[in-house]
Amino acid sequence: MLNPGTIVSAKIIDHNEQADFAQVDGQTLQVISEEKYATDQEITGMVYENQQGQWCLQVKLPEAGLESYGTGEVVQIRRDLGVFVNVGLVDKDVVVSLDELPLMHTLWPQVGDQLTVNLSYDKKQRLWAHLATDEYFKEHARFSREFTRNETVSGRIYLTKKVGSFLKLDDQRLAFVHYTERQDEPHIGQAVSGRVIGLTQDGRLSISLKPLAYEEIADDAKMIMAVLQRAPEFHIDFQDKSDPSAIKEYFGISKGAFKRALGSLLKLGYITTDLNGTTLTAKGQGYHE
Template sequence: MDKMGTIQKATVSDVNEKAVFSQIDGQTLMTKKTEFETAPQLGAEISGFIYENKKHQLCLAPKLPKVRVDHYAYGTVTDVRRDLGVFIDGGLPDKDLVISLDDLPENKQIWPEKGDRLMITLKVDKKGRMWAKLADETIFKAISNRPSGRNMRNENVSGTTYRLRAVGSLLITDDYYLGFIHHSERDVEPRLGEHVTGRVIGLTADGMLNISLKPRAFEEIGDDAAMVLAVLKRDPSGSIAFTDKSDPEEIKAYFGISKGAFKRALGHLLKARLIEQRDGRTYLK
């Protein structure tokens, strides 16, 4: 049908207990009655989105899908077939859209997984088949925000990856800032469409956030720094009567760790600007 993937008007030709049938150019379209607030009468004119469902029936959807030709929106991955592609919920009843193998990374290990999200639009081929098409970088630039002079360094950010390159991954944050993760700032390459959390380590000249998925220095050393930080946060004064010059035995008795481990923990917390030392005490900043 040459009207596949478009919004059209049709005339109701039949109604039964489960479905409403309509006609357009001599072809019959089916709509479940549950898709209407009130079922239309015979001869009424209805409008909706034309598509083919999983049973290869021509259908008319009164509620327009969020993904249409030249309309971009996030779709959720519903299934992954290594031999066919990735199936996406684009907002149609009884129909998932497919991203073809040609539009997916060659490395199938970084393909999306079920539940991941992808920004897509709809395309219809010469045979009338509907496909999902990934949004390109121009779309993400068009919908993105700029930090506008705000200092975001060391802030935590979450976002969804939309392009994977050998040098790194591109993502758009939940607040619609564009970000870049250099391959040296991650331990594992994110999947396409994966939602990740990292921290801002810089800003490019064109307003893109440089993001690291690696832990902060104090997070890398694990429990010792976290324990010291927790003790500081619990204390009403936000301070402890210990510094890197404190007695080793007193440190061992209070924290249960060696002075060397304590000094390393303090060093990382100082570097991360989470604490300060003065007058023989350590204070939470």
């Protein structure tokens, strides 16, 4: 008996309007291919049983196999069984068993998520998908020796534990999110974006999924922001070249303090300034203490 997921060579024995048929070890298989083949032609493909119980031989091999890993998209969720993944087999989705998934259903992959899986079959000739392990990712992705703080990165979660979430970034680097650096725990297969905050001992980028901590601004800068937010068109005629006495009379602070306040607001992106004065940016207009 042929085992699902195996790669075999077979000979074309018959045709009809819908498909070609091949035979191997006395078993007839429907050929899944966009091409048409001649009788007695030898072809190679993956054996599997489709949703209708027909045994098939698909010529275009999926990335995921009995000895290889590939990407599959989650297409269905069943709490009593697991998640169904489309690995590229026509009319056949393969299940990742609930035994491999977290106890909390909120951490299960969701429809549309991408998973890295390989395949196996059981004694009943059923095909199963299995999540790639951390060992697989350590071998096929890459660790880092250095990092750029606050670099924005994106990737997918492949493992979640109490201590945090493990992910592979889009550029193949490995990363880790400590449980204190996330507002909500992401689920397996979820695409996330965050910022780099460090490096773990084993060379994974340490990622935070939290927004940057609110940047406090000094009292002088807050006062200038309040003036700008009430000014017509969010604009004042003062800038860092303005007369010190005029600054002192209007704002009650020295020109040095005024320039420092403008500098901090410029750095935060809250204002623009030129010889005509100072104007709030859209970001500055949305500022609330």
